[in-house]
Amino acid sequence: MSAIVLYVTFILLLTIGIIALLFKRNLIKIVLAFNILDSGINLFFIALGYRENAMAPIFTPAPLDSVITMVLPTPQALILTNIVIGFATTALMLGVSVLTYRNNNTLDTRKLRGVEEYD
Amino acid sequence: MRLLSVVAIVILFGFLFVGILHLHPVGEALGNSEVLQGRPELGIDINGVSTMDDYFLRNGQIETKSNNIVASVVFDYRGFDTLGEATVLFIVVSSISMLFFTFLKSKSIVSAGVPPAGQFPKIESRVITFGSFIMYIMILSFGVYLVVHGHISPGGGFQGGSVMASATALLLISFLITRHMQRTRKIFSFFESLGLTIFIGLGFAGITISFLYNFLAHTSTGFGRIIAFGPNQGYLISAGILPLLSLAVGIEVFFGLSLIVVTLFHVSGVKDTNSLR
Numbered sequence: 001m002s003a004i005v006l007y008v009t010f011i012l013l014l015t016i017g018i019i020a021l022l023f024k025r026n027l028i029k030i031v032l033a034f035n036i037l038d039s040g041i042n043l044f045f046i047a048l049g050y051r052e053n054a055m056a057p058i059f060t061p062a063p064l065d066s067v068i069t070m071v072l073p074t075p076q077a078l079i080l081t082n083i084v085i086g087f088a089t090t091a092l093m094l095g096v097s098v099l100t101y102r103n104n105n106t107l108d109t110r111k112l113r114g115v116e117e118y119d
Numbered sequence: 120m121r122l123l124s125v126v127a128i129v130i131l132f133g134f135l136f137v138g139i140l141h142l143h144p145v146g147e148a149l150g151n152s153e154v155l156q157g158r159p160e161l162g163i164d165i166n167g168v169s170t171m172d173d174y175f176l177r178n179g180q181i182e183t184k185s186n187n188i189v190a191s192v193v194f195d196y197r198g199f200d201t202l203g204e205a206t207v208l209f210i211v212v213s214s215i216s217m218l219f220f221t222f223l224k225s226k227s228i229v230s231a232g233v234p235p236a237g238q239f240p241k242i243e244s245r246v247i248t249f250g251s252f253i254m255y256i257m258i259l260s261f262g263v264y265l266v267v268h269g270h271i272s273p274g275g276g277f278q279g280g281s282v283m284a285s286a287t288a289l290l291l292i293s294f295l296i297t298r299h300m301q302r303t304r305k306i307f308s309f310f311e312s313l314g315l316t317i318f319i320g321l322g323f324a325g326i327t328i329s330f331l332y333n334f335l336a337h338t339s340t341g342f343g344r345i346i347a348f349g350p351n352q353g354y355l356i357s358a359g360i361l362p363l364l365s366l367a368v369g370i371e372v373f374f375g376l377s378l379i380v381v382t383l384f385h386v387s388g389v390k391d392t393n394s395l396r
């Protein structure tokens with residue numbers, strides 16, 4: 001069970017993010033849902049490339065052994081990209097949220113759409 | 120409608136759970152885990168390498184002269200991807216500047232807590248102002264260290280640039296640069312464009328072979344210095360154009376994120392909401 005606990009955590013984070021995206025009305029909470037989705041995907045990629053008792057793929061602090069075990073470098077490079085992209089999109093979404101609130105005095109997506117009465 | 124959404128989420132959850140049962144267990148990634156096992160002294164040898172990651176681990180140090188394999192993947196093997204990422208960051212900063220264009224152009228900005236020019240801010244004590252100035256220098260030094268040593272130790276342009284941008288936020292909360300908003304924006308946007316221009320220029324410098332070709336890594340002197348395969352202490356002048364690309368990305372990320380922070384700070388502090396419409 002411990003072998004897949006990180007994968008299960010990824011699925012939980014993904015599900016929480018999607019539920020929040022579908023059911024939350026506040027724009028700020030939708031931005032937070034995007035962040036939770038991002039974290040889940042980052043965790044999934046790093047868990048895919050992890051090796052037991054291995055070190056980071058950097059040769060400078062490596063021990064002088066004949067056999068060195070290293071984790072996979074490509075998922076780490078991809079997640080490095082994804083973190084910056086996630087930060088940038090979060091900043092843009094928050095900026096749009098600020099403008100939306102200044103113009104409409106609300107962050108409720110149903111009110112922004114013009115629906116007065118909903119279930 | 121709500122019931123349909125719940126059913127869809129349950130189905131998605133089930134599919135994902137069945138999917139992870141077919142993945143390899145955590146900690147047993149594919150490929151040959153021993154990097155140096157059965158490897159000849161030097162020279163490119165891809166026999167016995169079954170995955171892309173093992174190829175990077177075994178040959179990255181020889182092909183890019185970089186100790187940090189993640190940096191060599193980010194800036195050399197996937198350099199074009201990193202250019203796209205830097206462009207995304209540039210576009211986001213441009214979009215935020217464009218969204219608040221009318222606000223930033225108006226001269227009569229009354230930000231909360233900012234005194235008129237020539238007066239010392241009364242809302243903060245001198246301890247906070249002076250202390251954050253000292254911390255600014257220390258955080259900036261750490262960020263520069265991360266950027267410059269990106270190819271031999273953990274770090275790189277993106278991480279170091281983000282660390283330095285947090286120093287800008289420290290200056291903002293101590294009201295040290297709030298009085299010069301227009302000048303700050305001009306300086307930051309100039310240097311952000313300069314970072315991206317340096318990146319693209321370095322890419323075009325090796326255009327005779329291909330775009331973003333690591334031409335300095337094949338000269339065997341200077342930046343192309345031959346490093347021993349396996350663990351070594353690392354050299355600051357090595358790894359071809361990797362440190363230069365890292366520096367360009369560091370400049371771009373630092374000034375881009377600082378521009379985002381400065382813009383959103385001034386927007387949050389504005390009192391006249393009509394200027395935003």
